[in-house]
Amino acid sequence: MLSRIEESFKESIQTKIAAAEAMPPAIEKAAQMMVQCLLSGNKILTCGNGGSAGDAQHFSSELLNRFEQERPSLPAIALTTDSSTITSIANDYSYDEIFSKQVRALGNSGDILLAISTSGQSRNVIKAMEAALSRDMTIVALTGKDGGEMAGLLGPNDAEVRVPSTRTARIQEVHLLAIHCLCDLIDRTLFPQDEE
């Protein structure tokens, strides 16, 4: 069993080494989009399924509360938390609509949708992206594998941060690092502090 555990650690390390080569430019573009969004008085909506729902909530909590430094709260809403809203939409309409219906209610021009999916194929995330585009929002997509159908929805003003892996667990491990990079860049840009 120990060798299985070591194998997982080594595979995760290898995925992060490949990601460190491939992902920084896309993360930087996404962070710049988010900084401009927040400076304009807009907000960031987040969504995803399963482990990616956790990541969606992780990101929004670090904006609303804090990442590592003391700074004012920043506006973000995870669309994955309101079980009454989610269950009623799924029950009355479809699980595919659980995020898009919220985007149509909450999203405004200039807001960003952070859409998280390791496959890029989750229907409810794709429909949330379509709703965001209809509301003149921009999109930061956190993906993996070949980017799936989500990648094809993105335009020049959007950003795709794609993990170079086909394994969901490994992709998620890098998504979390990407989320922390975004938070770090947002804080350092909006609230620069003397270098410690």
Ligand SMILES: O=C(CO)[C@@H](O)[C@H](O)[C@H](O)[C@H](O)COP(=O)(O)O
């Ligand atoms: O966390 C894991 C696997 O590590 C799972 O819960 C995973 O999030 C679920 O299978 C999701 O439904 C996968 O959706 P997606 O990442 O392809 O959009």
Ligand SMILES: [Zn+2]
């Ligand atoms: Zn997981």
